[in-house]
Amino acid sequence: MPEDAFALAAGQSGRAAFAEDPAASRGRLFAESSSPTRTPFQRDRDRIVHSAAFRRLKHKTQVFVPYEGDTYRTRLTHTIEVSQIARALARAFSLDEDLTEAVALVHDFGHTPFGHAGERALDRRMSAYGGFDHNAQSLRIVTALESRYAEFDGLNLSFETLEGLVKHNGPLTGPHAVGEGGEGHPVPRPILDFDAQMPLGLGRFADLEAQAAAISDDIAYNTHDLDDGLRAGLIALSDIEELDLAGSILREVRTKYPGLDPSRTIHEIMRRHITRLVEDVIRATAKGLAEIGPQSADDVRDAGRQIIRFSPDMEAAVTQTRRFLFTRLYRCDSVMRVMLEAERVVEALFDRFAERPELMPRDWSAGLADLSEDRLMRRIADYLSGMTDTYAIGEYQRLFDAVPQLR
Structure with a gap:
């Protein structure tokens, strides 16, 4: 890797001027005494890893529901892969690795059972x-x-x-707003409610640690969803020849290893896929840092754009891969059939608990008489969103005496 890619970093043993300084953290909502052995960001990472929400990720769908195969990614394995890539990027630019890892590890906590299918169902019921x-x-x-x-x-x-959790993909308000909270989209109420207690600067960009976690998410799922799709037989190696990035790597692997078996061919493609994306981000980010010249994390927040990014050519290749996956994997008949059934399961559970909220476990059904309709519906959504796939299936069997057809 070219040495000039690291020219703006403070060196691998130090911290760059534009990195977050744990000693200068803006603190917590509830003040706590400092730790003699860990920085604030190390404590955050440890709390995230030891949380119940982190453990539940092991039984939450990424693309394939768990019993379709025990080697496909789950939300937990996806999260670990994102964390590994994010730490590599943080190390390349002498950012705070612990903060970067914390944001990477927590970024998918809110995912429902059955992935985006469950989210779509809950969003409809909570509209x-x-x-x-x-x-x-x-x-x-x-x-x-x-x-x-x-x-x-x-x-x-x-x-x-x-801040990294909320804004890793960019600001939620103002001229640079992106995503569901962007221009023409309201910021989700839970974010606004918390921002009123602890302002997170919703109109500013996040620091580089959060940006590193965000682009690592893109690198991880664009690679491992291709991998899982190939190994599931929903995508053939010949299909990816049309992709600028994966196709060029396929041709390279076949030239270097003629006659290599398909399983090893897939692995060789994917390891190179991640490397190409990571090295491109490092080169493009080094160029952006040279142009902007931030001298602090606040300079990064006020830069007017994401600094950690792909080059324009690689961004086009990533967009092409994302569209390919959407058409050939996420929306293929077999996956869609399972996901539509998953949506029906989540909606049925929501409707039953809305009719009879006392059917929720004691911790969730306590104090129902004191709740407004709005707060009751939010509690039901909280309960459902925290379920793993297996727990949701079990609840459906308990309440309806039926087994959902998720195959």
Whole structure:
């Protein structure tokens, strides 16, 4: 890798001027004494890893429901892959690796059972009550729903980790707003409610640590969803020849290893796929840092654009891969059949609990008489979104005496 890609970093043993300084953290919603052995960001990472929400990721769908095969990615294995890539990028630019890892590890906490299918179902059922957004739900989990500590609800994470969780894809308000909270889209209510207590600067960009986590998510799923699709037989090696990035790597592997078996061929493609994407991000980001010249994390927040990014050519290739996956994998008949059934399961569970909320477990059904309709529906959404795939299937069997056809 070219040495000039690291020219603006402070060196692998130091921290860059534009990195977050754990000693200067903006603190937590509830003040806590400092740790003699860990920085605030190390404590955040550890709390995330030891949370119930993190453990539940092991039984939540990425693309394929768990019993379709035991080697396909789940939300947990996806999260671990994102974290590994994010730490590599943080190390390349002498960012705070612990903060980068914390944001990567927490970014998918709010995902429902059955992935985006469950999210679509909950968003429909919650449309009259502020909707449902997995990123906003991640914030609810770490600020309210995790019940572990004696002195506060949630995990009481530092400002920087929460900011990264909420804004890793960019600002939610103002001229640079992106995603569901962008121009013409309301910011999800849970984010606005928390922002009123602890302002997160919704109109500013996030720091580089959060940006590294965000682009690592893109690198991971664009690669491993191709991998899972190929190994599931829903995509053939010949299909990816049309892709600028994966196709060129396929031809390279075949030239270097003629006669290599398909399984090893797939692995050789995927390892090179990740490497090409990571090296491109490092080159493009080094160029952006040279152009902008940030001298602090706040300079990054006010830069007017994401600094950690792909080059224009690689961005086009990533977009092409994303569209290919959407058409050939996410929307293929066999996956869609399972996901539509999954949506029906989540909607049926929501409707039953809305009719008879006392059917929820005791921890969730306590104090129902004191809840407004809005808060009751949100509690049901909180309960459902926290379910693993297997738990949701079990609840459906308990309530309807039927087994959903998720194959």
